Amino acid sequence: MQAVIPAAGRGSRLGALTDDRPKGLVEVAGQPLLAYVFDRAIEAGADKLVVVIGYEGAQIVDHFGETFGDTPITYVHQRERLGLAHAVLQAEPHVDGAFLVVNGDNLFIESLESAAVTLERDGVAGAIGVEAVSLEIARQTGVVKLADEVVDRIVEKPANPPSTLVTTGYYVLPEDVFAACKLVQPSAEGEYQLSEAVSLLASAGYPIETISIDNRVNVNQPEDIVRAEELL
Template sequence: MKAVIPAAGFGTRFLPATKAQPKEMLPVYDKPTIQYVIEEAVASGIDDIIIVTGRNKRSIEDHFDKSFELEQTLQSAGKDDRLRQVRAITDLADICYVRQKEQKGLGDAIYCAKKHINDQPFAVMLGDSITKGPVPCTKQLIDVFDKYESSAISLERVPKEKVERYGIIKGVEVEKDIYKIDKLVEKPLMHQAPSNLAIMGRYVLTPDIFDKIDETEPGVGGEIQLTDALSKLDAIYGNTFEGKTYDIGNRLEWLKTSIEFAMDDPESKDNLIQYMKEIVDGE
């Protein structure tokens, strides 16, 4: 199975930080966001990855490419641990890049990868969200896909006041944490939302989704919405993710995620706690 990672957006909510660099390359603690996504794909058994990019995204390619000068410098300095880290990034997966020439929405970005999918099921992993759980989120979806032989998407319950930020589903729970989806609505008003089960940026899709995207007219924001195309599929299931999803789509959530990940590092945890206490006590 291949994975498609859409990473062509402008990242306007992070300006001016994203004026000349992709939001997917913003660091979360000690790694760029998109590296966590690719590590999840690999942990899920996927090492053939298509990243859909746009203008000003060259640093993504550079990050996963071999860096002869850097490796030579680290080797000469005897920094073997750093050298292993750098080489591990290059060896993570086989990655190719496809350009989305115009910003037409998430559905269109995925459609750009059609020629590379070869009429096979594939995963979609949004490049600005990170997941953490006992079993990788995408692996959980692959298991659902294998069991029901239908497209599967990751779900998470969100507070009612936040449903307007997400695609929301209506469905019937067919077994614990798995829903047969009847309806999908992109960013509904709170009083119109059919539930508080939100689509959280991970999908395993059958290749007929490309035909459904092709049939989909521009929707919310004048863009081709993936949610609208998903609603045209004959069958689709949702899996409530056993774990936590980090939406790195706004500054506060990005900052909170960085702090939380830093707290997982024994070398940083105690100093970070002390620093935060000093800030709070100084208020």
Template structure:
């Protein structure tokens, strides 16, 4: 099965970090978001990808060529950033002969059971139960609670708390492309863009059976708080190996902590829930619940719930920060 990953979004809610790199390459739990997604898909045997990229797509191409050279891959440029349905339309020539495809957003950390998505014959939409359904695109199920009956876009009076999370297994690719073509040809735009929810509505009206797969967890890493929350979840997985405290004897490490290669950390309290990139120096500091980029230097600072980019120099007192790459603060 081919996997389509839209990656062209500019990540405006994560600026200043996305001024210098695509959102999908931001670090979480010691690895780019995209790396976590690819690792999960490769574990279930998926290795054929279509990456829909934007202006900074060359960075995506470089990352994948360096760290995932074994996968089959095609890169498609999306010139107009008009959401997922338009990304599918842009990539249509690479999927039009496929019986099934999987669509996975390039900025989400999630957990779905493969048997509920890949091993069923019908199309499937990933969903997650949310506390504030009026802020999401919501699905309502049929009487048997098996298939989607209705899709509502941010309803004022939600009839369900099952939110679409942008993950779709499509078992009828021709119908999907027909729906997307209808949207694009007739310029049926919602808030200036072409959304998969509108294509899904057309497919449902044509009689397509679309089931659901409920995510155990899902984080749309388009905002700082979601990125930090995803970092906590990934660092606390049973298989995660926290940093070895013997390598940092002048420090107190409170697991889980991820520390990259060639780091110098002295006289610090680090953790819990901290991820530090490669070649970073930290001295006389206390850091918890934060992500620190590579090639950065921190001294005499106390950080909590902070997101620090690459190549940052920070020498300051207690703060909650959101600093992009190549920043100096003293």
């Protein structure tokens, strides 16, 4: 199973840390952020990594090369940073069947649930990792609305969140999500959201479950690195 790792962003909120290197190479406890992401993807069942690079992407290629341990890496370029759905679409030629998406700026402290275990459950087409947060935090990110214990839709940055379950950057998705990504309309900021593509699958009857995630840090600012290191 392939894992798509979006890692094209600069990470401008990290300030000087990304002036001369991509966000994925910022060190956390002595290792590049992406090394932790790769480890978690492999633990979840990935036997191939498809890494989407952009800003200073050549540094990522130079650092990791063609393999991570025994796991092969394929690199694809996102020439314009137009959102997560757009990033995932760049990997389409290299993906066959259901696959993982593990965001390149999320540090998961604990192992992720096996994708194979998830897909073996009867009638499950995919899953998204979620965590419970406060209403204040829910208003700032993608919020998951459930119906009959499966995903009904994902709402980005809602003023009135339909729940306090938010996306975490870990997805197990059917290959049909690529078709859904091509139907996504750009947001007001001109970005194509993967949450919209997952919502389209859910509305078309694909059963998408949720996986509870604990101890995750979305590394956006220097203080997030400190928190991640404390958790590690």
